[in-house]
Amino acid sequence: MIIKVCMGSACLMKGSPEVSKRLVELVTEHGLSRFTTIKGSHCMGPCSDGVVVDIDEKRFTNISVHNVDDFFKKEILQRE
Numbered sequence: 001m002i003i004k005v006c007m008g009s010a011c012l013m014k015g016s017p018e019v020s021k022r023l024v025e026l027v028t029e030h031g032l033s034r035f036t037t038i039k040g041s042h043c044m045g046p047c048s049d050g051v052v053v054d055i056d057e058k059r060f061t062n063i064s065v066h067n068v069d070d071f072f073k074k075e076i077l078q079r080e
């Protein structure tokens with residue numbers, strides 16, 4: 001699984017480094033590190049809907065430090 005977190009300026013302002021850091025923690029806590037790559041991306045397009053995250057080729061918007069745990073549970077744990 002490849003998780004891309006937008007590191008464009010609008011998403012940076014909305015906390016993409018913290019979102020990315022938390023995703024790394026969650027992936028590690030759940031033993032998914034071997035199967036998962038988390039990387040930053042240049043602007044992915046919909047800046048006003050950041051933070052933008054792609055899981056494989058599926059796009060998610062409005063991810064924040066406040067909802068990233070729920071996002072992880074719903075979109076990553078439940079698909080395993």
Ligand code: FES
Binds near residue numbers: 006012043
């Ligand atoms: S800065 Fe993230 S979509 Fe443009």
